[in-house]
Amino acid sequence: MILLELFIGFLKVGCFAFGGAYGAIPLIRDVVLSYGWLDDEMLTYMIGVSESTPGPIMVNLATYVGSSQAGVLGSLVATLAVVLPSFIIILLVTALLKAVLKNPYVQAVLRGLKPCMIGIILATGVYMIIRNGIVIQDSVLMVRPLILTLVLGALYFGSRKIKKGGISPILLICISAAAGIAAYGL
């Protein structure tokens, strides 16, 4: 039965997808292709859509694949399945967290994990800015991504010097969308 398959398939994804969406995509690919729900081309398209719409990529993809296989019910079942493991794990961890955090061994592990995570996030940010800002096509540096990067960066970080708190992340997303339309569409 397709609903049960969707539930089990995406439960697997929810249970084993470590390291955010980019770690999850290969896993989702395996699950979706092994059940034969979609062909590779359609799945690649769905990944593209999930990346360019708001919300967690894994959840978007589950909704999309579920809907394509079994309509509203399918999308609900797949979304629920992908979310359920992390929901339960966090509830358990939170309930235990206070006691566990006091354990010196746990603290030792966390002392390594936290700076490591900061390094990973910093590298991801730096890499994304470079990759999206410095685009070279036919050995010509593209001007628009570079200008967009400089303007948006100056606006976001510079606005803090003028007003406390500066531009909120949500406002930056709105401005960047409008700037993208203006830069490429007009």
Added chain:
Amino acid sequence: MNLFLDLFLTFAKIGLFTFGGGYAMIALIENTCVEKKQWITHDEMMNTIVVAESTPGPIAINCATYVGYKQKGIVGALIATIGMILPSFCIIFAISKFLDHFLEITWIAHAFQGIKIAVGILILDAAIKMLQTMQKKPLPKAFMLCAFAAMLLINIFSVRISSIVLMLAAGLISLIIFMVSKPAARGGAGK
């Protein structure tokens, strides 16, 4: 405002403006849940993200569940998580039913060219804020720099190594350092 409603609306807003995966969302959580609403402290957010990174599943869901639980128990966790998912669920569902060629719509593609850049900036911002609160000692600095260099290389050469491998290695090394140094310190104090 009713706290349940507030949780729901806040996370619906975060869900609606989170693009490009969990890291970009950290800046949004920091801005709303830590700075504006003061539902959690910066430290708690760091702990949640570390837990989120070390457990499976979308980081955004983990954060919503944690903040909701802290404010209003299991019901709060449920409401915050549903709030986080609902906007994208509706959007994706509508796209899957009515839009066959979503990626070919030019103005959306153009908007996304801009959003992609904003996402990078938000991730950098989240990282900088975390760096500012990090202990300025040699060991954390070394962990941070190694992870930074490794992750950058992984990205540049698109190696299929998940960030979880780096996290595991860092946790393990840190534990070993602790276990090696602890008996020595104790022995030293005992003499």
